Amino acid sequence: MTSESVNPSPDARDRVDAYLDAIERVLVAADMPRAERKGIADDVEAQILEMLAPRPGADATVEDVEAVLAHLDPPEAYAEAGGVPPGPPATASPAAPPSRSEPTRPPQPRSKTTSVLLAVFLSFWSWLYTWRKDWPQFVVGAVLHCVVAPVLFVLGAFVELGSSGIQATLICVAILLQLVVWIAAIIDAVATPSGWYADYPNVGYWGWDYPE
Amino acid sequence: MRTWVSQVRKGLVELCVLGALDGGEAYGYEILQRLTRADNLAITESTVYPILARLAKEGVLAVRVSPSPSGPPRRYYHLTDAGRARLGEMHRYWRHLTAAVDDLLSGGKP
Numbered sequence: 001m002t003s004e005s006v007n008p009s010p011d012a013r014d015r016v017d018a019y020l021d022a023i024e025r026v027l028v029a030a031d032m033p034r035a036e037r038k039g040i041a042d043d044v045e046a047q048i049l050e051m052l053a054p055r056p057g058a059d060a061t062v063e064d065v066e067a068v069l070a071h072l073d074p075p076e077a078y079a080e081a082g083g084v085p086p087g088p089p090a091t092a093s094p095a096a097p098p099s100r101s102e103p104t105r106p107p108q109p110r111s112k113t114t115s116v117l118l119a120v121f122l123s124f125w126s127w128l129y130t131w132r133k134d135w136p137q138f139v140v141g142a143v144l145h146c147v148v149a150p151v152l153f154v155l156g157a158f159v160e161l162g163s164s165g166i167q168a169t170l171i172c173v174a175i176l177l178q179l180v181v182w183i184a185a186i187i188d189a190v191a192t193p194s195g196w197y198a199d200y201p202n203v204g205y206w207g208w209d210y211p212e
Numbered sequence: 213m214r215t216w217v218s219q220v221r222k223g224l225v226e227l228c229v230l231g232a233l234d235g236g237e238a239y240g241y242e243i244l245q246r247l248t249r250a251d252n253l254a255i256t257e258s259t260v261y262p263i264l265a266r267l268a269k270e271g272v273l274a275v276r277v278s279p280s281p282s283g284p285p286r287r288y289y290h291l292t293d294a295g296r297a298r299l300g301e302m303h304r305y306w307r308h309l310t311a312a313v314d315d316l317l318s319g320g321k322p
Contacts, residue, residue: 006283027262036265039275042287043240043261049283050241077258 006053008060014194015065015109016048022075030079040078048072066109110197112189119189123182126189132201137188141181149177225255227306229263230272230291230299237276237290240264264289272298 008016020041027037051068052060110130118126124141127134155161156170232238232246240261247255267273272295280286291299 032262032265033269036262036269039265039268039287040261042284043264044257045284046239046280046286047241047244047257050280053283073256073258077256078262080258 006049006060008049008052008065009062011062011194012060012065015062015069016045019048019069019072019075020045023078026075026078044072062109108200110200112192112194112197115189115192115197116186119182119185123178124185126185130197130200133196134188137185141185145178145181149174149181152177221254222259224253225259225263226267227299227302228253228255229260229267230295230302233273233289233291233295234299237288239278239280239286239288243289267295271295 023044024037024041027040032040048065048068051071052064115126115129118129124138124145127138127141131138152170153174156167156174159167161167161170228247228250229243232243238246240257243264244255244257244260247253247260264273268275268289271292273289274292274295276288276290277285278288
Protein backbone atom coordinates (compact mmCIF):
# COMPACT_ATOMS: atom_id res chain seq x y z
CA MET A 1 0.00 0.00 0.00
CA THR A 2 1.14 3.56 -0.61
CA SER A 3 2.08 5.96 2.11
CA GLU A 4 1.78 9.14 0.03
CA SER A 5 -0.97 11.57 0.81
CA VAL A 6 -3.22 12.99 -1.87
CA ASN A 7 -4.84 16.42 -2.08
CA PRO A 8 -7.57 16.60 -4.69
CA SER A 9 -8.16 20.02 -6.21
CA PRO A 10 -11.53 21.61 -5.27
CA ASP A 11 -13.05 20.52 -8.59
CA ALA A 12 -11.67 17.01 -8.18
CA ARG A 13 -13.02 16.88 -4.63
CA ASP A 14 -16.44 17.94 -5.98
CA ARG A 15 -16.31 15.09 -8.50
CA VAL A 16 -15.50 12.56 -5.77
CA ASP A 17 -18.33 13.95 -3.64
CA ALA A 18 -20.74 13.74 -6.58
CA TYR A 19 -19.87 10.06 -7.05
CA LEU A 20 -20.31 9.35 -3.33
CA ASP A 21 -23.60 11.27 -3.31
CA ALA A 22 -24.86 9.18 -6.23
CA ILE A 23 -24.04 5.98 -4.30
CA GLU A 24 -25.77 7.41 -1.24
CA ARG A 25 -28.93 8.07 -3.25
CA VAL A 26 -28.94 4.52 -4.59
CA LEU A 27 -28.48 3.07 -1.09
CA VAL A 28 -31.22 5.31 0.34
CA ALA A 29 -33.55 4.10 -2.42
CA ALA A 30 -32.65 0.53 -1.42
CA ASP A 31 -33.64 1.29 2.22
CA MET A 32 -30.18 0.61 3.57
CA PRO A 33 -29.71 1.82 7.19
CA ARG A 34 -27.74 5.02 7.65
CA ALA A 35 -24.86 3.41 9.59
CA GLU A 36 -24.25 0.90 6.78
CA ARG A 37 -24.45 3.64 4.14
CA LYS A 38 -21.81 5.63 5.99
CA GLY A 39 -19.53 2.61 6.25
CA ILE A 40 -19.81 1.98 2.52
CA ALA A 41 -19.20 5.64 1.67
CA ASP A 42 -16.10 5.71 3.90
CA ASP A 43 -14.71 2.55 2.28
CA VAL A 44 -15.36 3.84 -1.26
CA GLU A 45 -13.83 7.25 -0.49
CA ALA A 46 -10.75 5.66 1.08
CA GLN A 47 -10.35 3.47 -2.01
CA ILE A 48 -10.65 6.40 -4.42
CA LEU A 49 -8.09 8.47 -2.54
CA GLU A 50 -5.71 5.53 -2.26
CA MET A 51 -6.01 4.89 -6.00
CA LEU A 52 -5.27 8.58 -6.60
CA ALA A 53 -2.27 8.65 -4.28
CA PRO A 54 0.38 7.10 -6.56
CA ARG A 55 -0.31 9.67 -9.30
CA PRO A 56 2.49 12.17 -9.90
CA GLY A 57 1.96 15.89 -9.31
CA ALA A 58 0.85 18.00 -6.40
CA ASP A 59 -2.94 17.96 -6.58
CA ALA A 60 -5.18 15.33 -8.11
CA THR A 61 -7.17 16.87 -10.96
CA VAL A 62 -10.69 16.16 -12.18
CA GLU A 63 -9.14 14.07 -14.97
CA ASP A 64 -7.25 11.98 -12.39
CA VAL A 65 -10.48 11.39 -10.50
CA GLU A 66 -12.35 10.51 -13.70
CA ALA A 67 -9.62 8.00 -14.56
CA VAL A 68 -10.03 6.35 -11.15
CA LEU A 69 -13.83 6.38 -11.30
CA ALA A 70 -13.67 4.71 -14.70
CA HIS A 71 -12.26 1.66 -12.90
CA LEU A 72 -15.03 1.59 -10.30
CA ASP A 73 -18.56 0.26 -10.51
CA PRO A 74 -21.26 2.78 -11.42
CA PRO A 75 -23.34 3.95 -8.44
CA GLU A 76 -26.34 1.97 -9.71
CA ALA A 77 -24.38 -1.24 -9.09
CA TYR A 78 -24.93 -0.69 -5.37
CA ALA A 79 -28.70 -1.07 -5.76
CA GLU A 80 -28.39 -4.83 -5.98
CA ALA A 81 -26.46 -5.13 -2.73
CA GLY A 82 -28.29 -2.43 -0.83
CA GLY A 83 -30.09 -3.89 2.17
CA VAL A 84 -30.66 -7.23 0.48
CA PRO A 85 -28.81 -10.10 2.14
CA PRO A 86 -27.59 -12.73 -0.27
CA GLY A 87 -29.97 -15.63 -0.61
CA PRO A 88 -31.18 -18.26 -3.05
CA PRO A 89 -31.95 -16.84 -6.51
CA ALA A 90 -35.64 -17.70 -6.24
CA THR A 91 -36.16 -15.53 -3.16
CA ALA A 92 -33.70 -12.74 -3.89
CA SER A 93 -35.35 -9.35 -4.04
CA PRO A 94 -35.04 -7.57 -7.36
CA ALA A 95 -32.88 -4.48 -7.53
CA ALA A 96 -34.73 -1.30 -6.68
CA PRO A 97 -36.00 0.33 -9.87
CA PRO A 98 -34.46 3.71 -10.56
CA SER A 99 -36.69 6.54 -9.42
CA ARG A 100 -37.35 9.61 -11.56
CA SER A 101 -34.61 11.55 -9.83
CA GLU A 102 -32.08 8.71 -10.11
CA PRO A 103 -29.99 8.79 -13.24
CA THR A 104 -29.81 5.36 -14.84
CA ARG A 105 -26.44 6.13 -16.44
CA PRO A 106 -23.20 7.65 -15.21
CA PRO A 107 -23.10 11.46 -15.23
CA GLN A 108 -22.17 13.28 -18.42
CA PRO A 109 -20.11 16.14 -16.94
CA ARG A 110 -20.35 19.68 -18.31
CA SER A 111 -17.59 22.30 -18.17
CA LYS A 112 -18.24 25.22 -15.84
CA THR A 113 -15.84 27.40 -17.83
CA THR A 114 -17.74 26.75 -21.03
CA SER A 115 -21.01 27.54 -19.29
CA VAL A 116 -19.68 30.87 -17.96
CA LEU A 117 -18.27 31.87 -21.37
CA LEU A 118 -21.54 31.00 -23.08
CA ALA A 119 -23.44 33.11 -20.54
CA VAL A 120 -21.09 36.07 -21.05
CA PHE A 121 -21.46 36.02 -24.82
CA LEU A 122 -24.88 34.51 -25.40
CA SER A 123 -26.95 35.47 -22.34
CA PHE A 124 -29.82 33.06 -21.60
CA TRP A 125 -28.91 30.81 -24.55
CA SER A 126 -26.17 29.40 -22.29
CA TRP A 127 -28.83 27.49 -20.35
CA LEU A 128 -29.30 25.30 -23.42
CA TYR A 129 -25.84 23.87 -22.67
CA THR A 130 -27.18 22.54 -19.35
CA TRP A 131 -30.74 22.11 -20.58
CA ARG A 132 -31.46 18.90 -18.68
CA LYS A 133 -31.18 20.75 -15.38
CA ASP A 134 -31.73 24.37 -16.50
CA TRP A 135 -34.71 24.15 -18.81
CA PRO A 136 -36.97 26.25 -16.48
CA GLN A 137 -34.43 29.11 -16.46
CA PHE A 138 -34.08 28.86 -20.23
CA VAL A 139 -37.85 29.07 -20.81
CA VAL A 140 -38.26 32.05 -18.45
CA GLY A 141 -35.21 33.78 -19.94
CA ALA A 142 -36.41 33.22 -23.50
CA VAL A 143 -39.90 34.55 -22.75
CA LEU A 144 -38.58 37.67 -21.01
CA HIS A 145 -35.87 38.33 -23.60
CA CYS A 146 -37.69 37.43 -26.79
CA VAL A 147 -41.32 38.25 -26.01
CA VAL A 148 -41.87 40.59 -23.06
CA ALA A 149 -38.94 42.94 -23.68
CA PRO A 150 -39.61 43.34 -27.46
CA VAL A 151 -43.32 43.98 -26.83
CA LEU A 152 -42.50 46.67 -24.27
CA PHE A 153 -39.96 48.19 -26.64
CA VAL A 154 -42.41 48.31 -29.57
CA LEU A 155 -45.09 49.84 -27.35
CA GLY A 156 -42.66 52.47 -26.14
CA ALA A 157 -41.09 53.26 -29.50
CA PHE A 158 -43.85 53.00 -32.06
CA VAL A 159 -47.27 53.19 -30.37
CA GLU A 160 -48.81 56.55 -29.45
CA LEU A 161 -49.63 56.23 -25.72
CA GLY A 162 -50.29 59.93 -25.09
CA SER A 163 -47.30 60.51 -22.83
CA SER A 164 -43.70 60.57 -23.91
CA GLY A 165 -42.70 59.79 -20.28
CA ILE A 166 -44.58 56.48 -20.30
CA GLN A 167 -43.10 55.59 -23.69
CA ALA A 168 -39.57 56.34 -22.52
CA THR A 169 -40.17 54.28 -19.37
CA LEU A 170 -41.34 51.29 -21.43
CA ILE A 171 -38.23 51.46 -23.59
CA CYS A 172 -36.00 51.65 -20.51
CA VAL A 173 -37.80 48.72 -18.87
CA ALA A 174 -37.40 46.67 -22.06
CA ILE A 175 -33.66 47.31 -22.21
CA LEU A 176 -33.30 46.75 -18.47
CA LEU A 177 -35.15 43.45 -18.70
CA GLN A 178 -32.76 42.15 -21.32
CA LEU A 179 -29.78 43.23 -19.24
CA VAL A 180 -31.23 41.55 -16.14
CA VAL A 181 -31.69 38.27 -18.01
CA TRP A 182 -28.12 38.49 -19.31
CA ILE A 183 -26.64 39.22 -15.88
CA ALA A 184 -28.78 36.48 -14.27
CA ALA A 185 -27.41 33.95 -16.75
CA ILE A 186 -23.83 34.96 -15.93
CA ILE A 187 -24.39 34.94 -12.16
CA ASP A 188 -26.12 31.58 -12.38
CA ALA A 189 -23.22 30.05 -14.32
CA VAL A 190 -20.58 31.52 -11.99
CA ALA A 191 -22.38 30.71 -8.72
CA THR A 192 -23.22 27.12 -9.59
CA PRO A 193 -20.70 24.77 -7.89
CA SER A 194 -18.39 22.63 -10.01
CA GLY A 195 -19.89 19.47 -8.53
CA TRP A 196 -23.22 20.38 -10.11
CA TYR A 197 -21.59 20.38 -13.55
CA ALA A 198 -19.67 17.18 -12.77
CA ASP A 199 -22.91 15.46 -11.79
CA TYR A 200 -24.79 16.58 -14.92
CA PRO A 201 -27.17 13.71 -15.65
CA ASN A 202 -27.06 11.54 -18.73
CA VAL A 203 -30.82 11.32 -18.54
CA GLY A 204 -33.62 13.76 -19.29
CA TYR A 205 -35.52 15.83 -16.74
CA TRP A 206 -38.49 13.49 -16.84
CA GLY A 207 -36.35 10.35 -17.02
CA TRP A 208 -36.01 10.33 -20.79
CA ASP A 209 -32.94 8.51 -22.00
CA TYR A 210 -30.66 10.27 -24.43
CA PRO A 211 -28.35 8.57 -26.91
CA GLU A 212 -24.91 7.76 -25.44
CA MET B 213 -24.48 -20.06 -18.21
CA ARG B 214 -23.57 -16.48 -17.38
CA THR B 215 -26.55 -16.16 -15.03
CA TRP B 216 -25.60 -19.37 -13.25
CA VAL B 217 -21.99 -18.23 -12.83
CA SER B 218 -23.18 -14.90 -11.51
CA GLN B 219 -25.48 -16.54 -8.96
CA VAL B 220 -22.78 -18.93 -7.77
CA ARG B 221 -20.34 -16.07 -7.31
CA LYS B 222 -22.94 -14.01 -5.49
CA GLY B 223 -23.61 -16.83 -3.07
CA LEU B 224 -19.93 -17.27 -2.34
CA VAL B 225 -19.00 -13.66 -1.68
CA GLU B 226 -19.74 -13.77 2.04
CA LEU B 227 -17.63 -16.89 2.49
CA CYS B 228 -14.81 -15.31 0.48
CA VAL B 229 -14.94 -12.06 2.48
CA LEU B 230 -14.80 -13.95 5.77
CA GLY B 231 -12.03 -16.14 4.37
CA ALA B 232 -10.04 -13.07 3.30
CA LEU B 233 -10.14 -11.84 6.90
CA ASP B 234 -9.13 -15.17 8.40
CA GLY B 235 -5.48 -14.21 8.05
CA GLY B 236 -5.88 -10.97 9.99
CA GLU B 237 -7.58 -7.60 9.93
CA ALA B 238 -7.68 -5.49 6.79
CA TYR B 239 -9.37 -2.33 5.53
CA GLY B 240 -11.96 -2.31 2.75
CA TYR B 241 -9.74 -1.74 -0.28
CA GLU B 242 -7.18 -4.21 1.08
CA ILE B 243 -9.88 -6.89 1.40
CA LEU B 244 -11.01 -6.12 -2.13
CA GLN B 245 -7.45 -6.53 -3.41
CA ARG B 246 -7.10 -9.87 -1.60
CA LEU B 247 -10.31 -11.05 -3.27
CA THR B 248 -9.45 -9.80 -6.74
CA ARG B 249 -6.20 -11.75 -6.63
CA ALA B 250 -8.32 -14.89 -6.87
CA ASP B 251 -9.03 -15.57 -10.54
CA ASN B 252 -12.61 -16.15 -11.63
CA LEU B 253 -14.16 -14.62 -8.54
CA ALA B 254 -14.67 -11.27 -10.32
CA ILE B 255 -15.74 -9.53 -7.12
CA THR B 256 -15.95 -5.75 -7.19
CA GLU B 257 -16.30 -3.03 -4.59
CA SER B 258 -20.05 -2.58 -5.06
CA THR B 259 -20.46 -6.17 -3.84
CA VAL B 260 -17.81 -6.26 -1.13
CA TYR B 261 -18.43 -2.99 0.75
CA PRO B 262 -22.17 -3.54 1.33
CA ILE B 263 -21.40 -7.04 2.61
CA LEU B 264 -18.73 -5.68 4.96
CA ALA B 265 -21.27 -3.15 6.27
CA ARG B 266 -23.91 -5.84 6.77
CA LEU B 267 -21.54 -8.29 8.46
CA ALA B 268 -20.36 -5.52 10.80
CA LYS B 269 -23.97 -4.76 11.67
CA GLU B 270 -24.60 -8.43 12.38
CA GLY B 271 -21.61 -8.58 14.73
CA VAL B 272 -19.74 -11.04 12.54
CA LEU B 273 -17.06 -8.42 11.91
CA ALA B 274 -15.72 -5.73 14.21
CA VAL B 275 -14.53 -2.38 12.89
CA ARG B 276 -11.56 -0.34 14.03
CA VAL B 277 -11.13 3.13 12.57
CA SER B 278 -7.54 4.26 12.11
CA PRO B 279 -5.95 7.31 10.45
CA SER B 280 -4.68 6.79 6.91
CA PRO B 281 -1.68 8.49 5.24
CA SER B 282 -3.54 8.73 1.91
CA GLY B 283 -6.86 10.29 2.92
CA PRO B 284 -9.78 9.73 5.26
CA PRO B 285 -9.53 7.30 8.20
CA ARG B 286 -9.55 3.65 7.19
CA ARG B 287 -12.04 1.17 8.57
CA TYR B 288 -10.17 -1.98 9.54
CA TYR B 289 -12.34 -5.09 9.75
CA HIS B 290 -11.59 -8.25 11.72
CA LEU B 291 -13.49 -11.40 12.57
CA THR B 292 -15.29 -11.56 15.90
CA ASP B 293 -15.80 -14.87 17.72
CA ALA B 294 -19.19 -15.09 16.00
CA GLY B 295 -17.46 -14.38 12.69
CA ARG B 296 -14.93 -17.16 13.20
CA ALA B 297 -17.74 -19.53 14.11
CA ARG B 298 -19.70 -18.57 11.00
CA LEU B 299 -16.63 -18.93 8.80
CA GLY B 300 -16.01 -22.40 10.25
CA GLU B 301 -19.60 -23.47 9.58
CA MET B 302 -19.61 -22.07 6.07
CA HIS B 303 -16.25 -23.62 5.29
CA ARG B 304 -17.42 -27.06 6.51
CA TYR B 305 -20.61 -26.78 4.49
CA TRP B 306 -18.64 -25.71 1.43
CA ARG B 307 -16.31 -28.72 1.72
CA HIS B 308 -19.28 -31.10 2.05
CA LEU B 309 -21.06 -29.43 -0.83
CA THR B 310 -18.11 -29.50 -3.25
CA ALA B 311 -17.36 -33.11 -2.27
CA ALA B 312 -20.98 -34.09 -2.92
CA VAL B 313 -21.11 -32.27 -6.26
CA ASP B 314 -17.75 -33.70 -7.34
CA ASP B 315 -18.98 -37.14 -6.40
CA LEU B 316 -22.17 -36.64 -8.39
CA LEU B 317 -20.37 -35.30 -11.46
CA SER B 318 -17.88 -38.14 -11.48
CA GLY B 319 -20.77 -40.63 -11.58
CA GLY B 320 -19.98 -42.08 -8.17
CA LYS B 321 -16.52 -43.22 -9.25
CA PRO B 322 -13.77 -42.80 -6.61
